Structures are given as C-alpha cells and as structure tokens.
Amino acid sequence: MVPLDEMPMTPHTRPGRIEIVAGVMFSGKSEELIRRVRRALIAKHRVRVFKSHLDERYEGVYRVSSHTGVSVEAEPIDRAEEILRAIGDADDIDVVAVDEVQFLDAGIVEVATHLAERGVRVILTGTDTDFRGEPFGMMGHLMAIAEEVTKLQAICVVCGDLACRNQRLVNGMPARWDMPVVMVGGSESYEARCRRCFRIPRHDEDQVALL
Ligand SMILES: [Zn+2]
Numbered sequence: 001m002v003p004l005d006e007m008p009m010t011p012h013t014r015p016g017r018i019e020i021v022a023g024v025m026f027s028g029k030s031e032e033l034i035r036r037v038r039r040a041l042i043a044k045h046r047v048r049v050f051k052s053h054l055d056e057r058y059e060g061v062y063r064v065s066s067h068t069g070v071s072v073e074a075e076p077i078d079r080a081e082e083i084l085r086a087i088g089d090a091d092d093i094d095v096v097a098v099d100e101v102q103f104l105d106a107g108i109v110e111v112a113t114h115l116a117e118r119g120v121r122v123i124l125t126g127t128d129t130d131f132r133g134e135p136f137g138m139m140g141h142l143m144a145i146a147e148e149v150t151k152l153q154a155i156c157v158v159c160g161d162l163a164c165r166n167q168r169l170v171n172g173m174p175a176r177w178d179m180p181v182v183m184v185g186g187s188e189s190y191e192a193r194c195r196r197c198f199r200i201p202r203h204d205e206d207q208v209a210l211l
Contacts, residue, residue, distance in 0.1 A: 014094070014119035018112050020143050022128035023152035024166050026192045029125040030064055030099060032152065036123055037064075037072050037097050045094035045121075049074040050083055052100035064099045074099060080107035084114070093120055101126035102136040103182070109141055130181045131168035131190075132200055154192030163192035167199065174199035 021032045033049075040047050051064055051074040063071040075086060077098075087093055096115055101108060101124045112122045128143065128151070130136040143149050156163040168175035169189045177200050193199075 016116035016119040016121060017148070018116050018122045018124065018142070018146040019148045019150070020139075020146040021123070021125040021150045021152065022139060022143060024129065024154050024163055024192050025127060025190050026154040027152035027163070028154075029127075029152055032150065033064060033097055033099055033123060033125045034072050037095070040095045040121075046092055047095040047097065048087060048093055050077050050086070050096070050098045051075070052098075052103040053078045064097075077104075080104045080111045083111050087115075091118075095121045095123065097123040097125075099125050101142065102128070102130075102139050104137065106138055108138050109145065112142065113145065127166065129164075129166065131166050131175055131179070132177055132181075133165050133198060136181070156194035156197050157191045158193055158197035161194040161196070163194050165193050165195060165198035167191040167193040167197075174201055176200075177202050 019036075021029050021036075023029050037047055037049060049064060049072055053076045064074045077083060077086075083096065083098065087096070098104070098108075103126075108124075112124060115122050124142055124146075126139050126142075127136050128139045154163040155161075167190060168179070169191065170179070171187060175188065
C-alpha cells in the first residue's frame with residue numbers, strides 16, 4: 001500500500017472542506033471572504049465566487065464588496081442549485097466561495113456537502129442571526145456541519161462593546177418582533193449592537209418605553 005503522504009494529489013483525492021465565516025452586519029465577513037479568495041488566487045487555485053441576489057449593496061450583484069471598499073468578482077445566484085449548474089461537472093475547481101448565504105434556500109446544505117465531498121474547499125459567509133437574534137436561514141445548520149467556523153463580531157454603536165446582534169431600525173425606532181425577516185423596499189436601517197443594547201419589542205409592548 002502507498003503511504004498517504006506519497007499519494008498524488010489529483011482532483012479526486014484532494015481533501016474538501018467547508019469553512020464558515022459568520023457574524024453580524026459590519027463585522028468584516030465580506031472582507032474576510034475577499035482575503036481568503038485573494039490568497040487562494042495567489043496560490044493559483046481555481047476559484048469561483050457566488051453571491052446571493054438579494055444583496056445589492058455597493059457595486060451591485062456582480063461583486064463581493066467590503067465596507068472598506070475592496071472587492072472581487074462574483075456571480076449572482078437566487079437559488080443554491082445554481083452553484084452546481086454554473087460549475088457543471090468541472091473537476092478543475094479548487095475553491096467555491098459564496099457570500100450572503102443566509103438568503104439562500106435549504107438546498108445550500110446539500111450543495112456545500114456535495115462540493116466538499118468532491119474535494120472542493122467551500123467558503124461560505126453569512127449573517128448568522130436575523131433581526132430577532134435568531135438563526136438566519138440555513139446558517140445554524142451550515143455552522144454545525146462545517147470543518148471550521150469563524151465567528152466575527154462588530155462594535156456596538158451604542159456602548160462600544162463587542163456586537164453580536166443586528167438591530168433593525170424602522171424610521172429610527174427598534175423594529176418589532178413580528179415584522180418579516182426580509183423586508184423588501186422598506187425604509188429600514190441596521191446597527192450593530194451588543195446583547196445588552198439590542199432591542200426587539202414584542203407586538204404588545206410600547207416601543208417608546210424600551211428606548
Ligand atoms: Zn452595547
């Protein structure tokens with residue numbers, strides 16, 4: 001038998017893996033994804049970058065951009081299966097990176113698992129909790145099945161502590177618990193806040209009293 005360290009690294013024997021970069025908004029997730037993609041490109045790895053269509057900040061859907069202005073090319077997708085369709089049965093892909101994974105359907109679990117089993121390094125970034133502080137989309141599931149999870153925190157804009165929550169504001173007031181997780185065309189904004197400064201009024205509570 002050939003010892004493991006003498007086996008040729010063909011595409012079929014590469015060790016695949018799933019890496020998750022999770023955290024609240026403004027925690028530097030996209031910057032971290034860009035950093036990993038750039039390092040993979042320097043190593044001459046073949047990389048495909050995808051991005052959920054729902055996110056149209058900054059340079060639009062064709063780039064992954066960080067708040068600090070750096071960006072990489074990305075292909076927009078609406079559904080997880082589009083990743084496999086875009087790649088086809090190409091054996092020459094080393095890295096697949098996906099940004100804003102929390103907006104994708106449950107199929108992302110199967111897609112990521114399938115790619116890792118094919119020997120692909122899968123890097124997924126996403127907001128792990130929604131505006132209620134609850135697991136966002138499939139992020140919790142993906143964090144459980146990943147080889148490596150990096151959880152980033154932002155800075156609380158109220159007290160300066162580390163922030164682990166996305167505070168949704170509607171017209172400057174904390175959004176109520178019964179609002180939809182994804183708002184389309186609303187006049188909402190978000191702040192990074194710590195657990196203590198996070199506010200999520202229930203429908204039977206007075207929002208003003210909680211401010
Ligand atoms: Zn705080």
